[in-house]
Amino acid sequence: MSLQVAAHINSFLAAFVLLTAFGMLVQRRMYGLIHLFAWQGLFLSISTAIVGFVAGKHHLYISSLLTLSLKVVLLPYILHVLILRLRIQKEVETVVNVPLTMLIGVALVIFSYHLTAPVRELSTLVTRSTLAVALATVMIGLLMMITRRHAVTQIIGFLAMENGLFFAATSATYGMPLVVELGVALDVLIAAFIFGIFFFHIHTTFDSLDVDQMARLKEGD
Template sequence: MDLQTAAQINSFLAAFVLLTAFGMLAQKRIYSLIHLFAWQGFFLSINTAIVAYVAGKHHLYISSVLTLSLKVIALPYILHILVVKLKIRKEVETMVNIPTTMLIGIALVIFSYYLTAPVTELSRLITRSTIAVALATVMIGLLMMITRKKAVTQIIGFLAMENGLFFAATSATYGMPLVVELGVALDVLIAAFIFGIFFFHIHTTFDSLDVEQMTRLKEGD
């Protein structure tokens, strides 16, 4: 595979990652949201493997497999089980309506391109054109966390943000050193366990997973 093709495939997959990010912003059904998250991880994993092949970075294969097992299989599976067990039937509820969030999302993409312009200019890697997309994915994940009412959707936003960070590391520097990648994966795994426990706590205490009910801690006046 020559560099030209590799760069094109890389951009193509980046487009899909961004597309799934927007898909998650627009999605109203919780199961589809989890599936979209899995798809995003899948595209990331393929992209990492291709970069590993083209650039000859063997440790990226490990990251790729890690992404595949953790973010495409394990986490969506855990989320799926939680949604079934906690009988979350209601659809995704948002604080801001969906068309507005999409518009904010587009603004964030433009902002990301503006912000990363100096970095892209300095880079010599074939993946340099996707740094902006990676930052945009982080920002959209953040947007999702802010605008959603349910704990489950907030967590998916959190994980999507983590996807974006992983993507950023791959496209800006061909991945962080292996020890860091492994540590980050471990942290994500622990976080997954914690929010799993949390869902049950919130569910039993508030009788729903609606974070809007969490309004007891306010400044006294």
């Protein structure tokens, strides 16, 4: 596999990561969201392995495996169980104005392209062009957290943001040191557990995971 081909495949995977980010932005069903999240993790993991191969950085293989086990298998499984336990698997969320959200997403992609253009000029890495996609994925994850009202979807938005950050690290500097990556992975895992516990409490207190319900603090009004 030559360098050119690897860069080619990597840009394809970057495109798919971006596509899944947009898919998550407009997906209404819980299970669909989790599947998209798992797909994004898979593309990310393959992309990391390819970058590791191209750059000859072998610790990237480990973080690729870490991504695969954590973001493709474990986190989707935890979310799946959570949704089953909370009995919200049939819930369909109303997404406000899908075309407008998509247009904002496209604007974010253009913005991050503009933002990373100077870096692209300076960098000599094979992966320099995917930095814009990584930044756009972070921003779209943020946009998802803003536009969604359901607590579980907001968490998935958060995890998608983390995916974007990981991707940015891989494409900008061939990955963070392994210690940092292990720490982040552990953090995300712990966060997922804590979110799970919080969801149960929110659900028992408010009978719903709609965060709008939490705007009321007093019981009286």
